[in-house]
Amino acid sequence: MSRMTVNDRPVEFLMDDDTPLLWALRDAANLTGSKYGCGTGDCGACMVHIDGEALRSCLVTIGEAEGRFVTTIEGLSGDRSHPVQQVLVAEQAIQCGFCTPGIVMAAAALINRNPAASEEDIKAAVPNLCRCGVYPRLVRAIQRAGRVARRQERISAAPAPGISSEDAAREVPALSGQAPAKPRN
Amino acid sequence: MDFRKKLTEAAGRVKLPDVSRRQLLVGAAAGGGLLLAWTLWPRSYPTSLVPGDGEAEFGGWLTIGRDSVVTVAIPQLEMGQGITTLLAQIAAVELGADWRQVGAEPVSPSGHFPNLPLAAQWAPLWANFPSLAGEPDDWLVERFAGATAFGATVGGTSLAAYEAPLRAAAASARDMLVRVAADRWDVAAEECEVSGGFVRHSTGGQLRFGELVDDARELDPPDPAPLLPVAAFEDPVFGEADAPTAFPRIDLPSKVDGSHLFAGDIRLPGMVFASIRHGPVGLPELFRFDEGAVAGMRGLVGVVKSKRWLAAVAESWWIADQALARMRAHFTGPGALEQAVLDTEIERAHEQRADLGERIFELGNPDAALGKPSLQRRYDVAPAVHVPLETASATARLVDGRLELWMASQAPAAAREAAAKAIGISPEDVVLYPVAAGGSFDARIEKQHAIEVAQIAAEIGRPVQLTWSRVQDIQAVPPRAPAAADMAASLGGEGQPLAWRARITTPPFMREMGHRLFDNLTPEAAREESRGKADALAVAGAIPPYGIGEVAVDHVPASIRLPVTRMRGGAEALTAFFTETFIDELAVEARRDPFLYRMALLGGAPRMAECLRRASRLGEWDGGRSGSGQGIAMVRMGQDAATAGHIACVAQAGMGPGGARVTQLTAAVDIGRIVNLDIARQQIEGGLVYGLSLALGSSVKYESGHPVPRNLRALELPRLADCPEIVVDFIASDAEPFDPGELGVAVAAPAIGNALFAAAGLRLRRLPLLSEGL
Numbered sequence: 001m002s003r004m005t006v007n008d009r010p011v012e013f014l015m016d017d018d019t020p021l022l023w024a025l026r027d028a029a030n031l032t033g034s035k036y037g038c039g040t041g042d043c044g045a046c047m048v049h050i051d052g053e054a055l056r057s058c059l060v061t062i063g064e065a066e067g068r069f070v071t072t073i074e075g076l077s078g079d080r081s082h083p084v085q086q087v088l089v090a091e092q093a094i095q096c097g098f099c100t101p102g103i104v105m106a107a108a109a110l111i112n113r114n115p116a117a118s119e120e121d122i123k124a125a126v127p128n129l130c131r132c133g134v135y136p137r138l139v140r141a142i143q144r145a146g147r148v149a150r151r152q153e154r155i156s157a158a159p160a161p162g163i164s165s166e167d168a169a170r171e172v173p174a175l176s177g178q179a180p181a182k183p184r185n
Numbered sequence: 186m187d188f189r190k191k192l193t194e195a196a197g198r199v200k201l202p203d204v205s206r207r208q209l210l211v212g213a214a215a216g217g218g219l220l221l222a223w224t225l226w227p228r229s230y231p232t233s234l235v236p237g238d239g240e241a242e243f244g245g246w247l248t249i250g251r252d253s254v255v256t257v258a259i260p261q262l263e264m265g266q267g268i269t270t271l272l273a274q275i276a277a278v279e280l281g282a283d284w285r286q287v288g289a290e291p292v293s294p295s296g297h298f299p300n301l302p303l304a305a306q307w308a309p310l311w312a313n314f315p316s317l318a319g320e321p322d323d324w325l326v327e328r329f330a331g332a333t334a335f336g337a338t339v340g341g342t343s344l345a346a347y348e349a350p351l352r353a354a355a356a357s358a359r360d361m362l363v364r365v366a367a368d369r370w371d372v373a374a375e376e377c378e379v380s381g382g383f384v385r386h387s388t389g390g391q392l393r394f395g396e397l398v399d400d401a402r403e404l405d406p407p408d409p410a411p412l413l414p415v416a417a418f419e420d421p422v423f424g425e426a427d428a429p430t431a432f433p434r435i436d437l438p439s440k441v442d443g444s445h446l447f448a449g450d451i452r453l454p455g456m457v458f459a460s461i462r463h464g465p466v467g468l469p470e471l472f473r474f475d476e477g478a479v480a481g482m483r484g485l486v487g488v489v490k491s492k493r494w495l496a497a498v499a500e501s502w503w504i505a506d507q508a509l510a511r512m513r514a515h516f517t518g519p520g521a522l523e524q525a526v527l528d529t530e531i532e533r534a535h536e537q538r539a540d541l542g543e544r545i546f547e548l549g550n551p552d553a554a555l556g557k558p559s560l561q562r563r564y565d566v567a568p569a570v571h572v573p574l575e576t577a578s579a580t581a582r583l584v585d586g587r588l589e590l591w592m593a594s595q596a597p598a599a600a601r602e603a604a605a606k607a608i609g610i611s612p613e614d615v616v617l618y619p620v621a622a623g624g625s626f627d628a629r630i631e632k633q634h635a636i637e638v639a640q641i642a643a644e645i646g647r648p649v650q651l652t653w654s655r656v657q658d659i660q661a662v663p664p665r666a667p668a669a670a671d672m673a674a675s676l677g678g679e680g681q682p683l684a685w686r687a688r689i690t691t692p693p694f695m696r697e698m699g700h701r702l703f704d705n706l707t708p709e710a711a712r713e714e715s716r717g718k719a720d721a722l723a724v725a726g727a728i729p730p731y732g733i734g735e736v737a738v739d740h741v742p743a744s745i746r747l748p749v750t751r752m753r754g755g756a757e758a759l760t761a762f763f764t765e766t767f768i769d770e771l772a773v774e775a776r777r778d779p780f781l782y783r784m785a786l787l788g789g790a791p792r793m794a795e796c797l798r799r800a801s802r803l804g805e806w807d808g809g810r811s812g813s814g815q816g817i818a819m820v821r822m823g824q825d826a827a828t829a830g831h832i833a834c835v836a837q838a839g840m841g842p843g844g845a846r847v848t849q850l851t852a853a854v855d856i857g858r859i860v861n862l863d864i865a866r867q868q869i870e871g872g873l874v875y876g877l878s879l880a881l882g883s884s885v886k887y888e889s890g891h892p893v894p895r896n897l898r899a900l901e902l903p904r905l906a907d908c909p910e911i912v913v914d915f916i917a918s919d920a921e922p923f924d925p926g927e928l929g930v931a932v933a934a935p936a937i938g939n940a941l942f943a944a945a946g947l948r949l950r951r952l953p954l955l956s957e958g959l
Contacts, residue, residue: 015501016483023503027458032450033443035623036502037574038655042897045574073443085441092430092863095871096265097440098574098623104441123906129897131574131624132265133874134867135908158438165252174283174382176253176395 002062006031007075017063022046024062025072033073033101037129044128047102048072054109054125073101076108079160083148084108084141090157091141095132103128107142115149117142230296230331234258241402243361244354245297247276253382253395255280256288260298260347262338262595263291263436264573264622264629265871266926267864270434274861275348277432278417279355281379282394284432291619294598299330303342309722310699311335334598339630340755341822341830341924344860348922353410360411361401366392368400419862421915430863436621448620449578449652451591456580456648457486459641460506461496463661464516465890467746469493469709472517479508488512489644493707494637498645502652521890522746527568527667534743535669535690542688542741543719546728549735554684558673560774564763566952567884568664570892571752572900575623576658577631579638582648583608588615588639593622593629596702600632603705604639626753626875628662630702656895663708664885664892666694666723666749668759672767680775681785684735687727687763693720693742694749695756708748716744726757726931729764730793730821731786747887753875754930757822762952765818765935770948779809779939780817793821795916796853797833803914804835804851809943814839816939820931823923830923831855834873834932837909838940845881845955847937851912854928857920865925869913872929877909878902880934884953901953 003012006029013024020039025031025048037043039058046057049071076082080089084107087093094100103126110117110125117125122142147153169175232245240248240256248256257276261268273289276282292298304311304326311329329335336346359379366384367374369392377384383391422428439445464470474495479485484504489496497508534541579592581604588610594600597617605612622629638651653661668691674682693715700711719740727738752758772782780801787794797819800806809815816836823829837849850873859865882901885892894900938949949955 019501019503023501027501027503030452031443032446032452035447035575036449036652037576038897040655040896040898043574077442080438080442088441089433089437090429092434092437092867094434094437094440095267095867096263096574096622096624097436097445098447100440101443126905129574129902129904131572131626131875131878131902132867133871135874135903135905136870136911138905157433158441161438161442161444168285169252172283172285172382174253174286174393176251176393 002066004062004065004068004070006070007072013062015062018061020058021048021060021062021065021070022057025057031072031074035098035101037098042129043099043102044106045099045102047105047128049105049109052109052112054106073104076104080158081160082108083145083155084111086148086155086157087141087145090155091137091144093134093137093141095134099128099130103130103138107145111142111145111149115146117146119143230334232258232297233293233295234290241398243358244406246351246354247358249358249394249398251395251398253286253393254288255282255286255394256290257351258292258298259289260292260294260336261343262593262597262619262622262625262629264338264593264625266868267434267861268338268343269436270432270864271344271860272347272351273435274432275351275417276355279352279413280359281382283382286382287435289435293617293619294334294336294601296331296334298336298347299327300336300342300346301326301330302345303337303339304330304335306340306342307699307722310696311703336598337596337630339595339627341926344922344924348416352412352416356410356412357406358401360407361404362394362397364404365397365400366390416858417860418858419860421859421862421917423914430861432861434864446620447575447578447623448580448592449575449650451580451620451650453580453582453648456650457498457500457645458502458505459496459498459638459649459651460502460509460654461494461637461651461657462509462514463494463657464518465660466522466748466887467520467890468516468518469707470517471495472515474512474514476512478511478513482508486647487645489641491637491640496637496641496651498641498649506654522887524886524888527745527747527887530745531667531669531690531743534741535671541717542739544737545719545721545724545740546736546738549684551684551686551735551737554675554735555673555686559676560771561671561673562767562770562950564670564672564766564950566668566759566762567956568667568747568749569752569879569883570659570664570885570900571626571628571662572659572883572897572902573622573624573626573628576655577628577634577653577662578651579634580648580650581638581642583639583642586610586614588642590615590617590635590639591620592617592635593620593625594632594635595625595627595630596632599702599705600635603632604635606705607636608639608643627751630698630750631662633661655897659885659892659895663748663750665752666691667745670763672763674767674771676771676775680771680777682731682733682771685729685733686737686739687724687760688739688741689724689727689760689763690741690743691723691759692745692749693718693723694751695722696720697748698750712748717742723756724760725755726760726822727764729768730790731768731783732789733786754879754927757820757927758876758879758931758934761818761820761931762934762938765820766938766950769816769935769939769942780806783817783819790821790826792826792855792918792920793819793831796831796855799853799914799916800833800835800851803853803912804849806835809939811943811946814940814944816936816941816943818932818936818939820928822928822931828857828921828923830857830925830928832869832928832932834936836933836936836940838937839944840941845937845941847877847909847940849910849912850877850933850936852929852932853914853916854925855916855918856923856925856928857918858922859915860922862915865915866913868925869929870911872926873911873933874903874908876930876933877937879930879952880937881953881955884956
């Protein structure tokens with residue numbers, strides 16, 4: 001039985017110690033933002049931060065993660081405010097979005113450590129596989145994220161989730177701000 | 186109603202080589218009873234867009250709420266190509282909405298959203314009489330697409346299929362809102378305009394949609410819908426690649442924080458997780474497995490076996506997959522596929538082409554002119570795997586004989602029907618919730634996993650989520666078909682081609698795919714059914730866009746033991762490699778600059794010529810001299826030059842210690858009217874990267890029926906560090922919009938191959954380019 005901190009909460013997984021962290025996160029904790037793409041460390045879609053370092057959660061067992069601090073894409077910012085999240089939306093460096101959580105976690109670990117990362121640093125720190133081909137936008141986007149992190153630039157591309165219709169109506173004159181009688185499914 | 190069955194019966198009774206609707210009706214009447222069924226076939230179908238409380242629905246395409254939120258129905262699969270945003274944008278512009286008030290809702294397959302252009306293009310696949318291939322009868326196509334809810338997302342047909350009906354619905358809604366406002370203000374409707382989400386009048390009056398919608402829904406829609414003079418478009422601006430976009434993609438915020446739900450992210454009360462094993466190619470049937478090996482295994486919920494697979498179900502996917510590993514399933518069948526056999530089968534078909542081949546296209550009298558061709562070359566393409574990052578996944582819940590299915594499918598109606606049939610319920614008792622795909626590249630035309638998850642859910646009696654392992658996704662999704670081509674040309678005095686022949690040996694992979702899709706056949710049965718039949722769709726794009734007087738395209742339908750299919754780029758990605766490598770060889774033979782050599786042949790194709798010229802300028806074409814490492818290629822997709830898509834690309838590549846390295850790809854693109862410039866740019870960029878992956882990797886060989894390699898690492902797919910500099914420029918055009926998704930895929934491989942020839946003096950005639958070594 002493995003205990004660790006996941007997104008700032010203490011967690012004990014009632015699973016075998018040799019369960020890869022990816023499956024504990026996805027199937028037991030319902031943190032489905034970390035994706036399964038290969039299970040062999042080739043694609044990086046499952047990347048999470050373990051004690052601040054971007055690691056492939058399919059290659060780390062929950063036994064090995066015992067006592068460590070794990071941050072998943074869900075816990076990175078909570079409101080899409082991490083500079084990497086903002087720039088990937090602003091630069092539209094996302095297509096199908098399946099590799100995106102892994103790329104965000106890889107790039108965020110780099111920017112958190114070195115917001116002035118060079119092109120070479122970025123290429124080395126983001127080994128993730130993207131089949132839709134967002135690569136041509138990634139270096140520029142991650143460098144821009146570094147500038148945002150250094151407060152040389154501001155960006156507001158991805159709104160926080162869960163905005164109330166009243167708040168939305170204050171921003172967007174065309175919206176009436178009246179919630180529908182019943183919320184939709 | 187089983188449309189294909191009725192169609193087949195009717196066609197069988199008609200017994201005429203060319204079947205028209207009239208003849209079909211006559212034949213059907215003679216058969217008795219069928220005429221009634223055909224005329225009673227509904228002409229309109231209910232929409233699957235259901236308005237919520239406080240919302241009014243318009244034309245089955247959009248809803249407007251009292252809160253002024255506009256929700257647009259998305260009947261196409263979002264697989265990253267941005268269709269959700271494109272369709273919402275088309276509605277927003279036509280309606281006069283503020284982009285921030287617009288949302289999108291994927292809708293279940295329904296006859297209300299037929300993909301008519303694709304149904305017409307694929308008529309040879311769903312109609313059993315090949316004479317429909319040329320000009321499908323509109324009536325028949327409409328009946329087919331409506332009755333079967335055929336709304337597949339394939340081949341860049343989305344705009345052609347859905348822009349017009351969506352605009353009509355939005356224009357009607359705008360008209361109805363205006364009429365209500367004009368009535369309230371007691372002014373003429375013509376004096377009102379709609380912009381930014383308000384109906385406005387010159388005297389200063391303005392009303393939100395939400396304030397008008399309750400009355401607007403009561404009005405009769407206008408006929409015809411008062412369309413704006415121009416559909417949604419954005420002008421390309423040279424050198425402004427990073428200008429902010431006016432219509433940012435609406436799916437990105439949820440994709441950047443992990444909250445966007447793919448089929449494997451659905452969580453239901455009591456749900457369990459399944460993993461599965463299929464047989465290797467050639468051994469499709471489950472033979473034996475050791476169930477005792479998992480007795481008492483912690484977390485295991487059950488084992489489900491079928492004729493063709495073994496699944497384990499557990500409290501986590503990991504446990505399920507471990508259980509499968511322990512049970513060591515063995516499969517049986519006619520014989521495991523070996524690479525040598527596959528190679529021999531292609532070779533045999535290629536050699537027997539005189540007996541097997543069928544002429545698909547002929548202009549002039551090419552055979553006479555090619556009695557002794559000036560140049561003849563052989564090209565080969567190995568099977569390639571799609572490998573979207575998300576493996577085949579689906580979630581199912583079966584309660585009281587009703588099945589709910591969460592999955593990403595490019596052909597959801599067929600998936601729904603197959604799942605229903607697999608567990609013996611009616612398709613009306615299946616709800617398919619369309620979920621976005623984590624990439625597809627045409628892998629998700631297949632629907633095997635829909636059948637499997639339904640059967641597992643039925644057997645286990647709990648909601649189930651099935652996720653194929655990566656190995657299973659590489660092995661059990663049919664790969665892109667292998668192909669071989671004999672290209673021949675005879676040259677005139679200045680080295681220009683006078684006659685041209687493309688003789689392409691490849692399995693009839695589109696027919697094969699059609700039998701899986703439309704007839705629900707197994708891969709083996711689909712192969713058998715299409716065996717030896719020529720397939721015009723499998724050699725699409727083989728007619729060169731050059732001004733050549735005598736042209737022939739032949740298809741030799743190879744019979745191979747590997748089930749195969751289409752892939753992003755389509756047949757055009759195969760034929761572009763043949764055409765554009767061969768024309769490069771002809772230019773070298775004629776000692777001409779490959780760019781100028783092509784230009785001289787494009788007198789009748791001005792849009793293509795402009796693209797090529799623009800690419801050469803942008804890519805700083807220096808003549809493609811030996812040692813330069815520069816290669817050029819171009820592709821026109823679509824038979825009709827007026828509505829075709831055009832791309833030209835200059836590649837810069839060289840040989841390094843680690844193999845080929847592509848350093849730059851520069852593309853000029855003419856896709857007619859551009860709806861969303863940045864999404865078009867994403868599609869060209871992504872297409873070039875996908876084409877790069879096919880040029881240098883993505884291929885598999887077969888050992889004992891298993892594809893090799895079986896992991897992502899060894900497939901040599903490009904990563905960020907391998908990505909060349911990519912420059913894309915669009916040409917402003919008012920022509921019909923053409924989907925940009927497949928152009929980059931088709932042009933990349935020949936451009937890179939030609940560049941490697943210019944770099945190293947070695948002509949690479951096989952895809953992937955360095956598969957044979959140097």
